[in-house]
Amino acid sequence: EIVLTQSPGTLSLSPGDRVTLSCRASHTIGNTYLAWYQQKPGQAPRLLIYGASTRATGIPDRFTGSGSGTDFSLTISSLEPEDFAVYYCQQYYNSPRTFGQGTNVEI
């Protein structure tokens, strides 16, 4: 099983800040089968990034995914008020598909 470790657990930031979230895998994720999701309270998660760096449909370009192998990151260039949420990484390279524990980006 591939274990994904996200850091930090919580970030306290302000609108306009630039933030980088980290996701480290216990084993190499082949073909960059790594995705990022955003979840707001009371809502289902929403796909932001897949293939480690491809933005999903309708996702603003302030969201950028990067990385390969075992180290991946999600950067938000300038936080908007609607970006305060929990972010999860997930690998879909093999089974069981696994999620990181999440990073809470709070005001």
Place this chain on the structure above:
Amino acid sequence: EVQLVESGGGLVQPGGSLRLSCVASGLTLSLYEMNWVRQAPGKGLEWVSYISSDGSGIYYADSVRGRFTISRDDAKNSLYLQANSLRVEDTAIYYCATNARLDFWGRGTLVTVSS
């Protein structure tokens, strides 16, 4: 507009069973791989099960293998999760989601396992 609507959740006693459904609209389910993902109250996301577009490939998380069964009925544009021998720790919101990269999600259905 793509919509996935889950149903079938509710309160069940430990050891009981539930059948969760996910009905799709705005897409042809037979073209999609499908997943069930759950989230316990106040906790993170946990992938539960996957079924390939033709039903030939099925995977489960260790935590549910042998107790849960995923299936699909493409004629009804529907996905199912038969959950047996339910445990308190299975209490969660259960979401269905399309494709390996989970690009479309339903709103979820709450399963509560309690005596």
